[in-house]
Amino acid sequence: MYCSSCSDTMFERPVIPFLIFICCLYSYNCIIVVPERILVRDVNENYVKYATATVRRSSKRGEYVVNVDIYTKVVIGNNVTVHINLFEYNSKYNQYVRTPMVFQYKWCELVLHDQWFGPILRKNGLTRCPTPVGRTTLSNLTLSGSFPFQVPFNRGKFETIWKREATNELLGCIETFITILK
Ligand SMILES: *[C@@H]1O[C@H](CO)[C@@H](O)[C@H](O)[C@H]1NC(C)=O
Ligand SMILES: *[C@@H]1O[C@H](CO)[C@@H](O)[C@H](O)[C@H]1NC(C)=O
Numbered sequence: 001m002y003c004s005s006c007s008d009t010m011f012e013r014p015v016i017p018f019l020i021f022i023c024c025l026y027s028y029n030c031i032i033v034v035p036e037r038i039l040v041r042d043v044n045e046n047y048v049k050y051a052t053a054t055v056r057r058s059s060k061r062g063e064y065v066v067n068v069d070i071y072t073k074v075v076i077g078n079n080v081t082v083h084i085n086l087f088e089y090n091s092k093y094n095q096y097v098r099t100p101m102v103f104q105y106k107w108c109e110l111v112l113h114d115q116w117f118g119p120i121l122r123k124n125g126l127t128r129c130p131t132p133v134g135r136t137t138l139s140n141l142t143l144s145g146s147f148p149f150q151v152p153f154n155r156g157k158f159e160t161i162w163k164r165e166a167t168n169e170l171l172g173c174i175e176t177f178i179t180i181l182k
Helices: 018-026 107-113 118-122
Strands: 030-043 048-057 064-072 080-090 095-106 134-141 155-164 169-181
Touching (some): 030 048, 048 169
Antiparallel strands (some): 048 064
């Protein structure tokens, strides 16, 4: 599944939105993360009916945002763990190499309490947890903001993996390819 509308704009330098610019003046370690494309890698149909994710511009010359549409067949609570792994792109070998920047959360801990990735979800209306059965849509997700770490490279990807804690079964996996502006 490719996001064809993104490929032609891949290395175009986006307009840095004013609010993010202000954020970066005042907060610790703010980085501007431009999503290039996003791929739903795996969906476990026992738990998830469908999952789609796309990258769009929020307006004609606006920033790049992520839209997610997921339909879950079961309640998702702290019995699901989320792994967020950051990879660095190595142009010499044309490979994504896993970095030590790996994070693991219980789903509701992430949604309700986490101060780094949580705001990305909460800003877009995911303020309740557990997530009920049915459709969840998140629109206009921007990935820029304060991060708990320095990111010493410009291209990479985030791998986000949901697992059922009791059995370690995969529920889904989404890859987000990013460019980082500093
Ligand atoms: C996302 O942003 C676009 C452009 O700013 C806006 O038209 C749209 O209503 C927004 N969607 C949501 C769900 O906020
Ligand atoms: C998580 O727990 C809820 C409530 O006990 C349950 O309904 C749901 O099926 C569980 N989710 C998974 C993925 O096991």
